[in-house]
Amino acid sequence: LVQAALDRINATDETIHAFITLSETALEEAKASDEKGYSTDRPLQGIPLGIKDNILTDGIRTTAASRMLEDFVPFFDATIIEKLKAAGAIIIGKTNMDEFAMGASSETSYFGPTKNPWNTDYVPGGSSGGSAATVSAGQVLGALGSDTGGSIRQPASFTGIVGMKPTYGRVSRWGVIAFASSLDQVGPMTHNVEDNALMLETIAGHDDKDSTSAELDVPAFAANLDKGVKGMKIAVPEEYFGAGVDEETQATVKAAIKQLEDLGATVDTVHLPHMKYGVPVYYIIASAEASSNLQRYDGIRYGYRAEDAESLEDLYIKSRSEGFGMEVKRRLMTGTFSIASENIDDYFMQAGRVRSLIKEDFKKLFNDYDLVVGPVAPSPAYKFGENADDPVAAYQADLLTVPVNLAGLPGLSLPVGFSEAGLPIGLQIIGNYFDEERIYQAAYALE
Ligand code: GLN
Incomplete structure (x- = not known):
């Protein structure tokens, strides 16, 4: 092998x-x-x-x-x-x-x-x-x-x-x-x-x-x-089929959800009212944490070390300027901004509060449902360079995945069809905390 x-x-x-x-x-x-x-x-x-x-x-x-x-x-x-x-x-x-x-x-x-x-x-x-x-x-x-x-x-x-x-x-x-x-x-x-x-x-x-x-x-x-999905209660948030999610993706994913229903699951349309804040909340929190975690790459303990530095500060600046690429620098700058003492309450702390609301939205759903399903991404794969000049547009395409991380829940992507251009489309199956087992059972039933 x-x-x-x-x-x-x-x-x-x-x-x-x-x-x-x-x-x-x-x-x-x-x-x-x-x-x-x-x-x-x-x-x-x-x-x-x-x-x-x-x-x-x-x-x-x-x-x-x-x-x-x-x-x-x-x-x-x-x-x-x-x-x-x-x-x-x-x-x-x-x-x-x-x-x-x-x-x-x-x-x-x-x-x-x-x-x-x-x-x-x-x-x-x-x-x-x-x-x-x-x-x-x-x-x-x-x-x-x-x-x-x-x-x-x-x-x-x-x-x-x-x-x-x-x-x-x-x-x-x-x-x-x-x-x-x-x-x-x-x-x-x-x-x-x-x-x-x-x-x-x-x-x-x-x-x-x-x-x-x-x-x-x-x-x-x-x-x-192989326990099957008979009797499983499945929630489909309307927000997963909102603006920005293309029609091919919606149709392919809906067909897979219909299959779950045919296999004996009950399917209801539900709401995740705070999901629309997921992308900004995620990018504030993820970048802030990254700005802290990546402080260790200072050119001294390990990692790339620039040559010809004239002072310690110069060494830090040169090593990090040369060692990190554009996207990482963008995150480090925005992350540092959002935890600076004059900004932290408006950005990082506020993002934390909204994160709790997103988590509560999911928790409420899992009081009544076994699984939450929808698309993984708003479109199939795109061509190289398509999102390269517009980072905010690229960030926005994460709208269907980041809420799951903010809530800490398990989620799986299962291939369920193809676009007209012949590119795969995935169904996202989200479970309650530590209930990966049921996600796998539903995925296995559809596979
Ligand atoms: N696309 C997201 C980001 O750029 C997710 C990255 C990830 O999950 N590591 O931050």
Whole structure:
């Protein structure tokens, strides 16, 4: 399998560019894994995986697609990597992404963009575009992505694969390069629902090294997939079919919802009254947290160091000016602005208050419903450059994914159809806190 993955990468990755770095030891590790053999506690024996390049891998360069970390080789594994290795999985390499996971098209990578395997004129989505593309192009059997505001679900939707953002706290973030700590969550991106469930089982669970990881048992997601949706109560927020969501997407997603109904679920139209504030609230909070998290890249402890600095301050300024790309700088500036003492109450604190309202909207729905469904993104994949000159328009396209992160809920993208141009369209299935199981059951019923 690992040899087949490497062959496929050799044949296709010059065009797709899903990977930033390939592991040099994958084949050796596969041999060692085979020697140990399969057992139930090694459910991923010999399975080749791609890992988003913001997740630390011992001995394999980890860049977050930034010049700032161009030469950074970690000396330990993220907890989730340790878990995957213990289950027998083989890390094939590190996948391309938007720089520091800031973006929705993989165009902000320092290493150049990833292409959508369905049509290389189109973006694969982002920020986990490399993880989505490597699975979609048939290079690997699964990948890890991270989702702060849609970065697993939206690229999964754009490339026709299954992507799960688990409940905030379900998966350890130890060893994951922080973007916005109150929103970041890692999850699996796979060809099908069963693989996804199996991968989540492997990476989920409490970790003493991450105090935000929940002390809850991890259900056997993959063993309970075929329960069906009969009797499930499903909510469809009208706001998910509002202005900006194109007609093809609406029609394809509505057809999938109709199928859920045909399979025995009850479906009601509902409202999320504060959802319209999701994008501004998200961009204030995510950028503010990023401005704090990215302070550590100062050119001294680690990361890119500029030459010819004349003073300490000059070193900071030059290293950060040269090490970070445009989009990251934009977030750092707006984030710093919104937490400056004269602005914090109007921006960061206010965003926190509205975040609570968005969370309450969802909580109320989950008093009466098992799942909430709608589109993942307002359109299928778009062409390269289409959103490049208008960051606010690009941000606005996150309207259907960011509320889920703000609330901390789990959400999955399932491929349910194609646009006329032949590009995949995803259905978003959102569950109650730590109820990934029911999301998988509904997705499996539709698959
Ligand atoms: N598109 C969003 C952003 O640019 C989401 C990114 C993410 O989930 N990492 O911030």
